[in-house]
Each structure stands twice: as structure tokens, then as C-alpha cells.
Amino acid sequence: MSSHPGEFDATRQLCAEHINLIACYGIHPWYSHLFSVEGDPDKKRHYSSVIVPPPDDQFIARLPAAVPLEDAIGAIKALLDQDSSALVGEIGLDRAFRIPDPDTKKLTQYTVTLEHQVHVYTALLQIAKQFSRPVSIHGVKSHNELLTQTTKILKDSDVRIDLHSFGGSIETAVRWYTTFKKQVYFSFSYAINGRRERQLTDFLRNCGIPATQFLTESDSPKWGSDTISDLRRVCDIMSHALASRDNCTLEQVARLISLKNIETFLASA
Numbered sequence: 001m002s003s004h005p006g007e008f009d010a011t012r013q014l015c016a017e018h019i020n021l022i023a024c025y026g027i028h029p030w031y032s033h034l035f036s037v038e039g040d041p042d043k044k045r046h047y048s049s050v051i052v053p054p055p056d057d058q059f060i061a062r063l064p065a066a067v068p069l070e071d072a073i074g075a076i077k078a079l080l081d082q083d084s085s086a087l088v089g090e091i092g093l094d095r096a097f098r099i100p101d102p103d104t105k106k107l108t109q110y111t112v113t114l115e116h117q118v119h120v121y122t123a124l125l126q127i128a129k130q131f132s133r134p135v136s137i138h139g140v141k142s143h144n145e146l147l148t149q150t151t152k153i154l155k156d157s158d159v160r161i162d163l164h165s166f167g168g169s170i171e172t173a174v175r176w177y178t179t180f181k182k183q184v185y186f187s188f189s190y191a192i193n194g195r196r197e198r199q200l201t202d203f204l205r206n207c208g209i210p211a212t213q214f215l216t217e218s219d220s221p222k223w224g225s226d227t228i229s230d231l232r233r234v235c236d237i238m239s240h241a242l243a244s245r246d247n248c249t250l251e252q253v254a255r256l257i258s259l260k261n262i263e264t265f266l267a268s269a
């Protein structure tokens with residue numbers, strides 16, 4: 001799964017080398033400020049309009065030149081054209097994100113306007129709809145806006161939606177499920193959700209959403225023994241919660257959330 005066009009080549013190459021990997025191409029909300037909705041962006045005007053509070057000239061000077069969003073969209077479309085199994089992701093909205101200092105990487109006071117994030121996000125949803133590809137969505141402190149924008153574009157489409165490392169409330173999840181039914185999936189990782197095991201267990205037991213809509217995920221930047229044990233741990237937590245709820249065996253749930261559901265999610269529309 002890529003986060004911005006700088007990772008597209010590496011993603012494509014890795015997936016070409018490993019037949020069991022599926023490529024995802026997108027712009028993560030942590031990178032949305034680097035893309036301009038203007039064709040030929042003026043650096044200062046672009047960053048002044050998408051970053052709050054308005055950044056000073058010194059900060060702007062240290063940011064890279066903005067890339068026209070149209071160019072990134074063209075690159076994603078070309079990659080989806082070349083690879084019929086590729087998905088769109090990771091995309092989304094994040095109200096808690098703060099821009100890191102370009103040199104020290106420490107988080108600054110600067111955030112990206114929701115309006116700009118929505119612009120980038122909806123442009124990417126349109127691509128998913130055009131190509132009928134599933135999407136992986138990141139949402140932090142923005143579920144109302146995320147649901148509103150996603151509904152506008154994907155309701156009654158054939159695009160399957162995964163809300164990754166879902167951290168919203170039961171009420172929020174039910175709103176997504178009521179709107180999208182079997183089109184929406186909720187995935188959970190040990191890295192984000194497993195650390196609050198009680199909360200995840202309570203969510204799964206009480207949400208009333210069928211187990212066919214849940215997936216396990218690593219949400220990890222690397223693959224290794226830690227990733228595998230994290231996947232086992234989150235699968236274990238989820239299986240215990242759902243087996244007692246649905247009156248079935250741990251093995252039945254584990255198979256469903258780790259194997260069967262991902263096949264349904266990925267199945268071509």
C-alpha cells in the first residue's frame with residue numbers, strides 16, 4: 001500500500017516480484033498538502049491556502065514544490081490500467097494530523113484544511129469508482145465528513161470500502177453499515193486496535209454488524225515475524241469476541257475474518 005506517488009514505483013516493483021501481493025495506489029491524508037488543485041501551482045499561494053495557521057515564508061521555503069493533483073491522478077490511473085488487480089489506497093481524512101518539520105521531522109503546529117483534504121480524497125474516490133476498484137480508507141476524527149463524502153460518490157456503486165484500523169464508535173460503524181451494507185468492511189490491526197483489547201471486544205460483541213464485514217490487518221510499515229504475530233493476536237481477539245456472539249467456533253471465525261472475507265472484498269465487481 002502506497003502513501004504518495006514517491007512510493008508508486010517501489011510498490012509496483014514489489015508486487016511484480018511477489019505474486020501474492022496486491023498493489024494499492026493512493027495519496028494518504030498525511031501527504032495531501034503536497035498536492036495542488038491548481039494546474040501550475042504557485043508554491044507560496046498553494047501552501048498558504050491549504051495549511052493552517054498560515055505558515056511563514058521560512059517554513060514554506062523548506063517544503064517541496066507542490067505537485068499538481070492532476071499529475072498524481074494521471075499516474076494512479078496509468079497504474080490501475082496496467083494492473084487489473086490493483087486497489088486504491090491509502091486515502092482518507094485525518095483531523096488530528098500535524099505536518100512534520102521537513103528537516104527535524106518533529107510535528108509542527110501546522111495542519112491541513114479539511115476542505116483541501118476533502119478535495120484530494122474525493123478526487124481519489126472518483127478514480128476508484130471509474131475503475132471499480134476497492135478502496136482502503138484512513139479516518140481519524142473525521143467520520144462524519146468521511147461518511148458524507150464517501151456516500152456522495154460511492155453509494156450504489158460497486159466499489160467495496162475498507163475502513164482500516166477502524167477506531168470509530170459503534171454508532172459511527174452502524175451508520176456506515178446502514179448506508180453501505182455489504183459494500184463496507186471494517187478492518188482491525190493489533191498495532192492500533194489490539195492495544196485496546198477490551199474496547200475492540202466490546203465493539204465486536206455489541207455492534208450488531210455481521211462477521212462477514214470484518215477483516216484483520218497488520219497496519220505495519222514492514223513484513224516480518226512481528227507482523228505475523230500481530231496478525232495472529234488481533235485475529236485471536238476478534239475470534240473470541242465473535243465466536244461467543246455468533247455461537248460458532250474460533251476456527252470458523254478465524255477463517256472468515258482472515259481468509260474468506262478478504263476474498264469477497266477483493267472479488268472483482
Ligand SMILES: [Zn+2]
Nearest residue numbers: 090138139164
Ligand atoms: Zn491509516
